Amino acid sequence: MWFMLGALGCGESAKDSQPPDSPGLTETGDTATQAPDPFVALPDRSGGLTNVSEDLDTILEHGALDGACDAWRAQPDDAQKRLLCGKWMFFYETFGTEEVPRALVDFVLDGFVEDVGPAFSSYGLIPDPSSEHGYPLGMALGPGEEGLAFTCASCHFARLPDGRYAVGAANHQYDYGTHNLSMALLPLAAMESVTGAEVDELARADIQPLLDRLAADSSLQISFLGLLFSLLGKEAPTFSAESQRHYAEWLPGTQDFMIEPLPVNDEVHTVSKISALYGLPTEEEAAAAGMAHAMLGWTGNTRSLAGFVRLFDQLGGGDGPNFSDDQLAPLVDYISSLSVPSPPPADAEAVARGAAVFVDAGCLGCHEGPGGSGLTLYDYAEIGTDDALARWMDADGDGEPCCEADLGEDTLTGQLKSPRLWGLWAMERFLHNGAVGSLEELVCLDGPRTPITTPAMSNDGHLYGCDTLSDEEKRDLLVYLRAH
Ligand code: HEC
Ligand code: HEC
Known part of the structure; x- marks a missing residue:
């Protein structure tokens, strides 16, 4: 497991390394056969733990989480004990x-x-x-x-539509x-x-x-x-x-963390949808794809998982910046071990047709990285979605984080990332503010979206494919999107 730790810590900067096989497909019109597959199956990193199951007791490792961190400290070289400690942290720290x-x-x-x-x-x-x-x-x-x-489990542990529980799934049921x-x-x-x-x-x-x-x-x-x-x-x-x-x-599934009565208030109302935590690229995978770093958070500003936990903790009134990489390592390691739950079976021919639509409609141009994540950040004006998040932690727009926040090696971006597309079949809300309630609505399969104009909650934008694809193409595209 140590290699993964290195991958997520603040080792060598990913920015300096050359992307060996950057897909470079940003134009529409390429055929699916030449195109890279963003959904290359990920290796199993679960280390023998069960993170997707119909049985909750199995997910909770039949009581083995209790005292797991003490057990690991007693045997620090035991990789599975370390993961169990990380899993305990995920549920209880x-x-x-x-x-x-x-x-x-x-x-x-x-x-x-x-x-x-x-x-x-x-x-x-x-x-x-x-x-x-x-x-x-x-x-x-x-x-x-x-x-x-x-703890992480309130928002990042959910029951999938097929009844299985999955660690890392976004809990969009959570109001x-x-x-x-x-x-x-x-x-x-x-x-x-x-x-x-x-x-x-x-x-x-x-x-x-x-x-x-x-x-x-x-x-x-x-x-x-x-x-x-x-x-x-x-x-x-x-x-x-x-x-x-x-x-x-x-x-449900959306919130603002920097608002009363929470301890840190950035004076900007923003709404963020809970992200899924499985299928996160390792630092090597991100670098190989040409991403500057892990680009965590909707604004893509956080370079590493440990950095994200420090930020989350700080916004929650904890002692975030003082947590060392070593202290956070079991949790970071554990989250990196989460696999994408298997999707329901799909018609292989429709999936293949949908894959071609994904390329031809230009989706791949912005979703070409690991699991469909984009390689760069986008301006809200380009995507057209709600832009309240551009002022997240930065009410006066000067680019500096408010509230005496310590972002460590990270900076505010004022931009938006193109998210991973793993597990869309199990999600109930779409876009960064969750304003869109289904994939059908996202691609306007039933006609134009009914406008929502509430500030920070508006549902305009990301209209790719809405006017250019036929209903049949849209249906194939959705079968493809739901097959990963
Ligand atoms: C009360 C709900 C809630 C809790 C608790 C919570 N999160 Fe999140 N998490 C979210 C939301 C909402 C987002 C999207 C926020 C954003 O990016 O603007 C998110 C995003 C993330 C991301 C970014 C994922 C990506 O692909 O960009 C990571 C990593 C993450 N959370 C890890 C954690 C960890 C680790 C914990 C526990 C220490 C935790 N979260 C606790 C709601 C929560
Ligand atoms: C110009 C770049 C760009 C193009 C082209 C593009 N996307 Fe996106 N996509 C993004 C960005 C950026 C977001 C995040 C937008 C937001 O949340 O406000 C996003 C979000 C999404 C989401 C929501 C995921 C989630 O977790 O909420 C899906 C699904 C998606 N895109 C699929 C597609 C499909 C299918 C196409 C082609 C029809 C496509 N995208 C074309 C950049 C792009």
Whole structure:
């Protein structure tokens, strides 16, 4: 596994190496036979772990994640132990990020199970069968056990449409906005008349069933008083009505991390769709394809997985920049080991026809790298999609990151990447802000898209193929896209 570590750490700069066989196909009209295949099967790097399965207990390695990092530290040369430690981190490490008070989580989970579901499953989280407290995978107790914080698994672990669970799949079922309102807004809205806190109407409507239940149930009201008592002395986070509204507006699978009540606020409303984490190119693969580096994040600004975790942690109020590559290595190694889940069977002839459309329609010109990722970044104006993200972390547009953020070796790009296209069959939202709800809609198979004009959430742009392909070509193209 060490070679992979080297591949993802900050070793030799990928920029200096010459792409040996850069595809160079940027024109339309090439035939599929000459074209490079962006979906070359990836080697199995799973190291004997199970990351795709119908059985959740198998995914959780039948209890072997518990204590996995201690076991690895005792035997640091054991590659499988290291991966198991990384997998534990993926599911349970909170990295010191901001916590939701445990009493609040327990109050909502115990008192409102009809509304939020066991372990918040009504909001799309997956219950952790090994949690004695009924917590979901993706929310874990922090070191002091006084609060819960998010782990990678909340957003990057999902159930596929065929019923299998897959680590690394984007959890587009997860209604992060409403889930957070159920914890952060519930006490504010319930106490509105006492505190005079401003509550946004749309946000209130999102959690109205919980407010109604609280108003109708006197024993729940007593627990609520107990909760307020336990929160006494804790500073309530700022949560303006405007920010509340954004939480209510976000579609499942989408969110903004730099907004109240989270610790770092960039004062720009942006909406990002959760990405899948499988099929990430190694540094060698990225360099061989001609990419400058891993180009992580929708803005393509992050050079390495370790850098991404440091950034995520920093935005979550943790100690991000101080995490060393060594500390993050098991997690980085583990994420690099995730394989793309096998797609459902498809008609081979339609796939072949679709592959030719992908080339002829010019898709390959921007999706020619590993797994269909692009090799460069694009301006929003060129692609025509929502451009709010251009000002992410940079409200004044001076190119410098706001909020005293430490991006390490990374810089802001103000641009957009062309994403990997693995696992599209298992995705429910498309484009960087998730504004498009199906691949059919993306290629306008049922006619022009119904416009959405809400700032940061608009669905215009990336109209490639919409007016140039026949319905038959579009259908073949979608069979091809869903076959990887
Ligand atoms: C609450 C949801 C959430 C949690 C928790 C979360 N992510 Fe993400 N992740 C996202 C979203 C949304 C994006 C897309 C953000 C963007 O690029 O603008 C993303 C993007 C990424 C990417 C970039 C992928 C690519 O191809 O560009 C990586 C890598 C990643 N996350 C790793 C992690 C790791 C590792 C963790 C745990 C330490 C984590 N994420 C926790 C929601 C989440
Ligand atoms: C000029 C470059 C360019 C061309 C041509 C192009 N794409 Fe894209 N593609 C992008 C970029 C950039 C994005 C990200 C856009 C965004 O999210 O706002 C993207 C996004 C996508 C997505 C969404 C993936 C996701 O996870 O949401 C799909 C699917 C896709 N492209 C398929 C195609 C197909 C099929 C074609 C040909 C009909 C095509 N693209 C042509 C650059 C291009």
